[in-house]
Amino acid sequence: MSSDSSSGPPDRRGLIAFAWVWVGVPLAYGVYELVQKATQLFTG
Amino acid sequence: MSPPVAPPGWSRWLVPPAALSVHLSIGQAYAWSVFKPPLESALGLSGTQSALPFQLGIVMLGLSAAFGGTLVERNGPRWAMTVALICFSSGFLLSALGAATEQYWLIVLGYGFVGGIGLGIGYISPVSTLIKWFPDRPGMATGIAIMGFGGGALIASPWSAQMLESFGSDSSGIALAFLVHGLSYAVFMLLGVLLVRVPRTEKPVGDGPGAFDGPQVSARGAVRTPQFWCLWVVLCMNVTAGIGILEKAAPMITDFFANTSTPVSVSAAAGFVALLSAANMAGRIGWSSTSDLIGRKNIYRVYLGVGALMYGLIALAGDSSKPLFILCALVILSFYGGGFATIPAYLKDLFGTYQVGAIHGRLLTAWSTAGVLGPLIVNWIADRQEEAGKDGSSLYTLSMFIMIGLLAVGFVANELVRPVDPRHHVPAPASNEQKEKEVADVQRQQ
Known part of the structure; x- marks a missing residue:
C-alpha cells in the first residue's frame, strides 16, 4: 500500500472485500443448504 | 440519466x-x-x-x-x-x-x-x-x-x-x-x-457505439441479422433440452429405477433434484469461463453435441446404471446453465458491446419459448406413454430422442453462425488511433 495517498488512486481493497462478503455469505448459506439436501441422494 | x-x-x-x-x-x-x-x-x-x-x-x-x-x-x-x-x-x-x-x-x-x-x-x-x-x-x-x-x-x-x-x-x-x-x-x-x-x-450511447474494438451492431440492426436468429434457435434448443430433465427430474429418476433392485426413495429423488441445481449453477460459471479459452462457437458445439450424446446414453443405457444416469443428467444440466451464461459473450463477439444488453434482452424470448416447449414435450409424451401401458424408463425414451433431435437442430444453427455482414455495423465514432488510446486507458484503470 502506498504511504502517499495523493500520489495514486484510493485503496479500495476494503470495499472490494466488503462487497464480496455481502454477496458471498448468503450464497454460501444457499450452497450449504443445497449440499445438505443433495446428500439425501446417497443416504436417502 | x-x-x-x-x-x-x-x-x-x-x-x-x-x-x-x-x-x-x-x-x-x-x-x-x-x-x-x-x-x-x-x-x-x-x-x-x-x-x-x-x-x-x-x-x-x-x-x-x-x-x-x-x-x-x-x-x-x-x-x-x-x-x-x-x-x-x-x-x-x-x-x-x-x-x-x-x-x-x-x-x-x-x-x-x-x-x-x-x-x-x-x-x-x-x-x-x-x-x-x-x-x-x-x-x-x-x-x-x-x-x-x-x-x-x-x-x-x-x-x-x-x-x-x-x-x-x-x-x-x-x-x-x-x-x-x-x-x-x-x-x-x-x-x-x-x-x-x-x-x-x-461514451454516451447516444453518440454512437462504445469505444471498444470490433464491429458494433445496434439492437434494432441485430434482430435483422441471421446470426441473431441462429443464436435464438441455439439458446431455445439448449434450454428446452435442459428443462426437459429439470421439469421431471424427481419422477424421472424414480421411474427409471422403479423396476430394479435399487429403487429410488422420495428423499433420494429430492437429493437428485438438489444435485441438478448445483450442476446448473456450476455450469454457469465453469463452462462460461471455459468459453473465454476455447471460443464461443466451440463451447456451444460441446453443449449441443455432447448434450445429445448424454441424452442418447440415458435413453439407451440409463436404466442399467444409476451412476451413469446421474452423471449424464448432471452434465446436461451443467450445459443448460452454461448455455444461459455464455450467450451474452457470444452476442458481444458478434455484435460488439454497443447495445449488447438490449440484444441479450431480445434474445431472452428464446428462454420464454423453451420454458413452454420443454415441459410440454416431456409431460405430454410421458402421459401418452403411460396411457399406452408403458412404465419405467420407457415412459421417457421418446422424449429423449426428441431432445436429441432438438439439440441437433441447435448444433446446425450454431454451425451456421458467421461474422455479421458489415452493412449491419454502426459507423465507428472515433479513429483507430483514438480507439487504441481508449483501450489503453481502460487497461490502466484495471
Missing part, C-alpha cells in the same frame, strides 16, 4: 458483486413454489391459481427484458438496477398488502406484474457493463452474474420456508413474510445500485 462513470482507480472487481446483489435477489423467482401450499390453504386457491404470480412474473421477465433493453442501454446500469430494486421490492410489498387483506389479485399484480418487470430489467442490467469491464474475460464475467440467478433460488428456498415456519402459514404470516422479503431484498440490492460503474472510456 447518464451512466455512472468510474472514478480513477475504481476496481473492476467491484462490478461482479454489484451484479450478484441483483441476480441473487431476483433469482428468488425460482423459489416461488415455497409460497404455493400456504397460499392455497390460506386463501383457498387451486394449484393452477397459486402458480399465476410466478407465471406472470416469467412472462413479464421476457417482455421487459425484450422491450426494456434499449432503455437500459441508454440510461445505464444504475438506472436499471434502481428500477429493478423498486419493482422487485414493491412487488413484494403489494403482495404483503394482498395477503393481509386476502385480496389475491393484488399478489398476482404485485409479484407477477410489477415484480416481473423488476426480474427482466434486473436480469439484463449488469450484462453490458460486465462485458465492458472484462473485455478479456466476458464469459467469466457474465457467468458470475448469471450464476447468481441460479443461486438466488438456493438462498430463497430455505430462507422463505424458515420464515413461513416462524411467522405461520396463515394469511397474516404470509403477509409478514412478503413484507420482510420486500425490505430485505431492497437493502441487499442497494449494494448493486451504489457500486455499479461504467468504465471511464464509456
Whole structure:
C-alpha cells in the first residue's frame, strides 16, 4: 500500500472485500443448504 | 440519466458483486413454489391459481427484458438496477398488502406484474457493463452474474420456508413474510445500485457505439441479422433440452429405477433434484469461463453435441446404471446453465458491446419459448406413454430422442453462425488511433 495517498488512486481493497462478503455469505448459506439436501441422494 | 462513470482507480472487481446483489435477489423467482401450499390453504386457491404470480412474473421477465433493453442501454446500469430494486421490492410489498387483506389479485399484480418487470430489467442490467469491464474475460464475467440467478433460488428456498415456519402459514404470516422479503431484498440490492460503474472510456450511447474494438451492431440492426436468429434457435434448443430433465427430474429418476433392485426413495429423488441445481449453477460459471479459452462457437458445439450424446446414453443405457444416469443428467444440466451464461459473450463477439444488453434482452424470448416447449414435450409424451401401458424408463425414451433431435437442430444453427455482414455495423465514432488510446486507458484503470 502506498504511504502517499495523493500520489495514486484510493485503496479500495476494503470495499472490494466488503462487497464480496455481502454477496458471498448468503450464497454460501444457499450452497450449504443445497449440499445438505443433495446428500439425501446417497443416504436417502 | 447518464451512466455512472468510474472514478480513477475504481476496481473492476467491484462490478461482479454489484451484479450478484441483483441476480441473487431476483433469482428468488425460482423459489416461488415455497409460497404455493400456504397460499392455497390460506386463501383457498387451486394449484393452477397459486402458480399465476410466478407465471406472470416469467412472462413479464421476457417482455421487459425484450422491450426494456434499449432503455437500459441508454440510461445505464444504475438506472436499471434502481428500477429493478423498486419493482422487485414493491412487488413484494403489494403482495404483503394482498395477503393481509386476502385480496389475491393484488399478489398476482404485485409479484407477477410489477415484480416481473423488476426480474427482466434486473436480469439484463449488469450484462453490458460486465462485458465492458472484462473485455478479456466476458464469459467469466457474465457467468458470475448469471450464476447468481441460479443461486438466488438456493438462498430463497430455505430462507422463505424458515420464515413461513416462524411467522405461520396463515394469511397474516404470509403477509409478514412478503413484507420482510420486500425490505430485505431492497437493502441487499442497494449494494448493486451504489457500486455499479461504467468504465471511464464509456461514451454516451447516444453518440454512437462504445469505444471498444470490433464491429458494433445496434439492437434494432441485430434482430435483422441471421446470426441473431441462429443464436435464438441455439439458446431455445439448449434450454428446452435442459428443462426437459429439470421439469421431471424427481419422477424421472424414480421411474427409471422403479423396476430394479435399487429403487429410488422420495428423499433420494429430492437429493437428485438438489444435485441438478448445483450442476446448473456450476455450469454457469465453469463452462462460461471455459468459453473465454476455447471460443464461443466451440463451447456451444460441446453443449449441443455432447448434450445429445448424454441424452442418447440415458435413453439407451440409463436404466442399467444409476451412476451413469446421474452423471449424464448432471452434465446436461451443467450445459443448460452454461448455455444461459455464455450467450451474452457470444452476442458481444458478434455484435460488439454497443447495445449488447438490449440484444441479450431480445434474445431472452428464446428462454420464454423453451420454458413452454420443454415441459410440454416431456409431460405430454410421458402421459401418452403411460396411457399406452408403458412404465419405467420407457415412459421417457421418446422424449429423449426428441431432445436429441432438438439439440441437433441447435448444433446446425450454431454451425451456421458467421461474422455479421458489415452493412449491419454502426459507423465507428472515433479513429483507430483514438480507439487504441481508449483501450489503453481502460487497461490502466484495471
